[in-house]
Amino acid sequence: MNILFSIVVPVFNRPEEVRELLESLQKQDFQDDFEIVIVEDGSTDRSEAVVEQFREQLQISYYFKENSGPGDSRNFGMQKAKGNYFIILDSDCMLPQQYLSEVDRELKAEFVHCFGGPDAADTSFTIVQKAINYVMTSFLTTAGIRGGKKAVGKFQPRSFNMGISKIAFEKTAGFGRIHPGEDPDLTFRIWKAGFQTRLFSKAFVYHKRRIDWHKFYKQVNKFGMVRPILNKWHPGTAKPTYWFPTLFMLGFCVAILAAFLGLWLPLFLYASYFLVLFLDSWVKTRSIRVALLSLYAVGVQFIGYGIGFTKSTMLLNFSNKDPEELFPKLFFKKK
Secondary structure (H helix, E strand, O other): OOOOEEEEEEEOOOHHHHHHHHHHHHOOOOOOOEEEEEEEEOOOOOOHHHHHOOOOOOEEEEEEEOOOOHHHHHHHHHHHOOOOEEEEEOOOEEOOOOHHHHHHHHHHHOOOOEEEOOEEOOOOOOHHHHHHHHHHHOHHHHOOOOOOOOOOOOOOOEOOEEEEEHHHHHHHOOOOOEOOOHHHHHHHHHHHOOOOEEEOOOOOEEEOOOOOHHHHHHHHHHHHHHHHHHHHHOOOOOOHHHHHHHHHHHHHHHHHHHHHOOOOHHHHHHHHHHHHHHHHHHHHHOOHHHHHHHHHHHHHHHHHHHHHHHHHHHHHHHOOOOHHHHOHHHEOOOO
8 A cells, every 4th residue: 555644734823843843854864755745724813824834844834724523634634635545643743763664664565554752852842741642642531541561452543643544534524513522422433343453553643732720630530531521432341450540549548537537558559659749750850850840740740630530420320411502512513
């Protein structure tokens, strides 16, 4: 199969992110042609002027459309693209120069209709970005579901770094209107359509995540609310690990109460976990400050996700309403 890559990037009010992404695409060591499709999702701060600066160096198409969410914008971009294999990236990503070469090598070695790659923190990132990146990617906090080599079960690609063939896109109709959660939802439908997914461990991106602690909490809280909806839509995809943040925080509260009663073992076990987490972060990030912030970040992650997951699970089980009625802010309206 002769593969022509189309890189599809939805963007919303982030022209400087687009600049950094295009600069990294300009430095790719990949020798074959590829195109870039930028989809402006109703932005007021547009990226068109930035795109124009790269037209002589890169093959770029730029489209502006009314705001309908990242999933619909990705579908729009794939419909406009000329290639037969789409690479979906978030605008806050930068690529190492070997990224496209690694994707091409993997597909030629063992073709797959959908792949996902991990994310990493660049040395230029802030300590907060590095701490959040650590807890979002560590096996100790996510059990490897976001790209770890020891990922549990079949790999679920994430839309910040995801590839899908034109055939699989046309078969599944692409992303749905839920957000976040549109990427695992698409992955489950890809599996149902008979296609496979695979992790390309060396095709990583530098994922900036320009968020503060409050935004991070809101993000993981939404992740928690989305997961029971996906479990309801796709029976058989639920995993015990999805309960881990909720049970972890409940157990932590019990451990504190037990300590007041003179039972220190539960709290000691939690202290041991946090110590291992701190040491692992220190080794991987080579920064004590990042390692200390990682402890705070995992607390934000588990509390936010756990509350969202518990709330969503209870409402879905004890209400006759559809998920879109219960959680309207998780869905973009039909156009």
